[in-house]
Amino acid sequence: MILTCPPQRYVMSILCFAGLALTYIMRFCLGLVITEMVVPQHIAKPGHYDPDACPYDTSNSTAHLAKEGGEFHWSESTQGLILSSFFWGYVITQVPGGILADKFGGKLILGIGLAISSIGTLITPLAARTGGSAAFMAVRVVMGLGQGVIYPSLHVLAANWVPTEERGRLGSFIFAGANFGNVISMSLTGVMLGQFHAGWPVVFYVYGILGLGWLSIWYFLAYSTPLEHPSLSDHEAKYLRQYSQSVNINKESRDSTPWKDILTSIPLWALIIGQIGHDWGLFTIITDLPKYMKSVMHFTITENGLLLSLPYLLMWIVAIFSGYFVDWILRKQFFGRTTTRKIFTTVASVGPAVGIVGATYAGCNRSFATISFIIGMGFMGFFYPSLKVNALDLSPNYAGSLSALVMGIGAVSGILTPYLVGVLTPESTLLQWRLVFWISVGVLLGTNILYIIAGSGDVQPWNNPKKEKEERDKDSTML
Numbered sequence: 001m002i003l004t005c006p007p008q009r010y011v012m013s014i015l016c017f018a019g020l021a022l023t024y025i026m027r028f029c030l031g032l033v034i035t036e037m038v039v040p041q042h043i044a045k046p047g048h049y050d051p052d053a054c055p056y057d058t059s060n061s062t063a064h065l066a067k068e069g070g071e072f073h074w075s076e077s078t079q080g081l082i083l084s085s086f087f088w089g090y091v092i093t094q095v096p097g098g099i100l101a102d103k104f105g106g107k108l109i110l111g112i113g114l115a116i117s118s119i120g121t122l123i124t125p126l127a128a129r130t131g132g133s134a135a136f137m138a139v140r141v142v143m144g145l146g147q148g149v150i151y152p153s154l155h156v157l158a159a160n161w162v163p164t165e166e167r168g169r170l171g172s173f174i175f176a177g178a179n180f181g182n183v184i185s186m187s188l189t190g191v192m193l194g195q196f197h198a199g200w201p202v203v204f205y206v207y208g209i210l211g212l213g214w215l216s217i218w219y220f221l222a223y224s225t226p227l228e229h230p231s232l233s234d235h236e237a238k239y240l241r242q243y244s245q246s247v248n249i250n251k252e253s254r255d256s257t258p259w260k261d262i263l264t265s266i267p268l269w270a271l272i273i274g275q276i277g278h279d280w281g282l283f284t285i286i287t288d289l290p291k292y293m294k295s296v297m298h299f300t301i302t303e304n305g306l307l308l309s310l311p312y313l314l315m316w317i318v319a320i321f322s323g324y325f326v327d328w329i330l331r332k333q334f335f336g337r338t339t340t341r342k343i344f345t346t347v348a349s350v351g352p353a354v355g356i357v358g359a360t361y362a363g364c365n366r367s368f369a370t371i372s373f374i375i376g377m378g379f380m381g382f383f384y385p386s387l388k389v390n391a392l393d394l395s396p397n398y399a400g401s402l403s404a405l406v407m408g409i410g411a412v413s414g415i416l417t418p419y420l421v422g423v424l425t426p427e428s429t430l431l432q433w434r435l436v437f438w439i440s441v442g443v444l445l446g447t448n449i450l451y452i453i454a455g456s457g458d459v460q461p462w463n464n465p466k467k468e469k470e471e472r473d474k475d476s477t478m479l
Contacts, residue, residue, distance in 0.1 A: 005231065007233075008161075008223075008226070008229055008232055009161045009162065009166075009170070009226075011221065012157065012222065012223070013161070013162070013170050013174050015217070015221060016110075016154055016157060016158070016174045016177070017173055017174050017176070017177035017180070018177065018214055019114055019150070019154075019177070019218065020150065020174065020175065020177035020178055020181065021177040021178070021181035022207070022211050023113075023114060023117060023150050023181065024178045024181030024182055025181045025184055025185040025207050026117050026118070026120075026143070026207050026208070026211060027086060027143070027147060028181075028286045028287065029185045029186075029189050029207060030140075031083065031286060031289070031290045031291070032185075032186060032189045032190060032193075032290040032304060032308065033189060033204075034082070034290075035290055035294045035295075036070065036193055036200050037070065037072055038070050038071070038072050038073070038079060039070035039071075039073050040070065040294075040295060040428075072128070072132075075426075076421075076423075076425060076428065077419070079418075079422055080419040080421055080423065081133075081418075081422070082136055082418075083288070083418035083419075083422075084414065084415045084416070085137040085138075085140040085141050086140040086141070086144040086147075086414070087411050087412075087415040088141050088144060088415060089140075089144025089145035089146075090144035090145070090147055090408075090414065091144075091148065091408050091409075091415065093113075093145050093146075093148030093149050094148045094149075094152060094404040094405070095401070095408055096149075097109060097113070097148055097150075097400070098155075098401040098402070098403060099257070099404070100149065101149065101153040101155075101156040101400040102398065102400040102401055105156070106153040106154065106156040106157035106160075106224050106400070107157070107222045107223060107224040108224070109149050109152075109153045110149065110157070110218075111215060111218055111219065111222075112149070113146045113147055113149040113150050113153065114146070114147075114211055114214065114215060114218075115146070115211075115212075115215055116142065116145065116146025117146040117147050118208050118212050118215065120139050120140075120143035120146065120208075121143065121204050121208035121211065122204065122209070123139060124139055124201075125201035125204055125205075127139040148408070148411075151403050151407045152403045152404040154174060154175070155391055155399040156224075156399055157224065158170075158392060158399065159392055159396045159400075160225045160240075161225075161226065163240065163243040164243060166327065167327070167389055168322075168323040168326035168327035168330070168389070169320075169323040169324045169326075169327050169385075170323075171323065171389040172319045172320055172322065172384040172385045172388075172389075173319075173323060175384050175389070176315075176320055176323075176381070176384050179315040179319060179381065180316050182286060182309070182312035182315075183309045183312045183313045183316060184309075185309075186290075186304075186308040186309035187305055187306050188305075189305050190304055190306055190308075191302060191306070192206070193302075193305070194300060194302030194305065195302055226240045226241070257398060257401060258398075258462045261460075261461075261462035262395075262398065262402065265394070265460060265462070266454050267394055267454060267455055267458075268402065268405070268406075268460075269454070270450060270451050270453070270454035270455040271387065271391065271394070271406055272405065272406050272409050272410065273451060274345060274447055274448065274450070274451035274455065275387060275406045275409070276410050276412070276443070277349060277443050277444050277448055278348065278349070278380070278383055278387060278410070278444070278447075279410040279411060279413035279414060280413040280443040281352050281353075281356070281440045281443065281444045283413050283417045284417045284421070284437075285311070285352075285373070285377060285440075287414070287418050288417070289308060289373070292428075292433050293307065296428060296429070296433055297366050297369065310374045312377070314374055314378030314381070315377055315378050315380050315381040317378075318378050318380075318382060319381035322385050326385040327385075337457030338455065338456050338457035341390055341455065342386075342452050344382045344385060344386035345382070345386040345448060346448055346452065347382040348379060348380050348382040348383035348386060349444045349447075350379070350445070350448070351375075351376055351379020351382070352376045352377055352380045352444060353440075353441045353445055355373060355374075355379070356373070356376055356440055356441055358372035359376065360433065360437040360438070361434075363430070387451070390455070391403045393456075393458065393459065394456065394459065394460050394463070395460055395462070395463040396463065397464060398463065413443075420436070420439075424436050
């Protein structure tokens with residue numbers, strides 16, 4: 001019996017999926033861990049009374065442990081700064097990361113970024129305990145610098161390895177690694193802290209070591225382009241070469257990036273606006289929902305971790321199946337690519353908005369609030385075969401640079417939302433959090449409307465400047 005190697009585009013997709021999952025694990029585990037690191041400030045203030053406060057579940061004695069513990073006395077605003085500090089670095093390296101990935105290949109740049117993130121994760125406990133909040137934030141900034149190159153590198157890799165007709169399912173699979181990472185991060189972190197009673201530093205040690213383990217596999221199995229792969233089958237090589245020719249992937253044209261055309265592209269700015277809205281809603285939930293579920297709803301750390309993993313589990317499942325659905329719609333030509341992207345992006349905005357509204361008006365009904373968050377955020381999975389792959393639609397040649405702009409500007413939401421939450425919820429009351437959630441709903445819906453008006457799923461003329469110039473010269477000669 002002859003064993004055949006799996007298609008290498010699938011191997012690359014799995015490696016990219018795992019790498020992105022690990023980056024999200026290292027990035028967002030802090031949202032849950034910080035609830036155990038810090039003494040709850042709203043409880044530490046004697047005499048404070050909240051008439052809308054939810055009661056503790058007295059049937060579970062461990063619920064009262066949520067009121068105790070903590071190692072650091074950081075205010076809500078300081079915690080907001082700590083949670084947002086990652087994105088200070090994350091924004092800076094987006095564009096340089098995209099340019100470097102376009103020039104030197106996604107394998108090298110992505111590997112460097114994840115190495116920085118892994119090492120930063122490992123030294124996080126040391127920084128927090130020896131240098132306090134300032135050193136803690138410094139490490140998070142450096143981790144952000146490393147992870148800022150991840151998405152641009154992934155887009156460059158996807159542009160080379162994922163053919164157009166497989167972009168929905170393979171693109172969704174790769175980028176849904178973020179949701180899978182959140183599932184593992186929330187559930188495993190909650191279990192480590194709650195059931196195994198491991199100290200909070202252990203969480204960072206475990207995830208840092210996992211990141212370094214992935215790097216060793218990446219080094220030996222990953223390749224930036226199909227042309228560099230030494231064992232690509234003739235059939236797959238021909239298939240990917242035909243794809244490259246069909247979308248005008250031309251490495252030579254990348255030597256002169258058409259920044260003027262890119263920065264004045266209306267479809268690109270529509271994509272950026274859509275990304276801002278998505279990131280605002282997603283980062284509010286990922287970064288700050290653990291604090292809401294503990295301080296307002298009074299879930300234990302184990303319950304918090306397991307329940308918070310469910311929205312991302314559903315989001316991951318929806319992302320995978322919607323990817324196949326998008327490919328099927330495009331293959332059957334029910335809608336064009338532009339219309340399809342807009343429909344799925346709208347579902348990914350309206351669904352979470354409805355879920356957030358339902359959860360915030362559930363009051364102290366913990367079951368209804370949890371179900372609303374789970375179902376609402378599950379709809380955000382439709383974002384992956386739509387807005388997430390839209391940069392590849394607009395320009396396969398400059399996918400890295402485009403995704404850098406989109407992700408970099410969108411990541412400003414990650415800077416604003418945690419600090420805004422810290423400012424708006426000084427006592428972490430139900431009414432204070434309701435305002436936070438309504439702001440998220442407004443941003444989600446408003447940015448989606450602008451994307452519907454100006455977004456596009458077509459390859460832009462500036463994707464191949466040399467070809468565009470040749471066609472203009474040909475037209476002028478004919479005249």
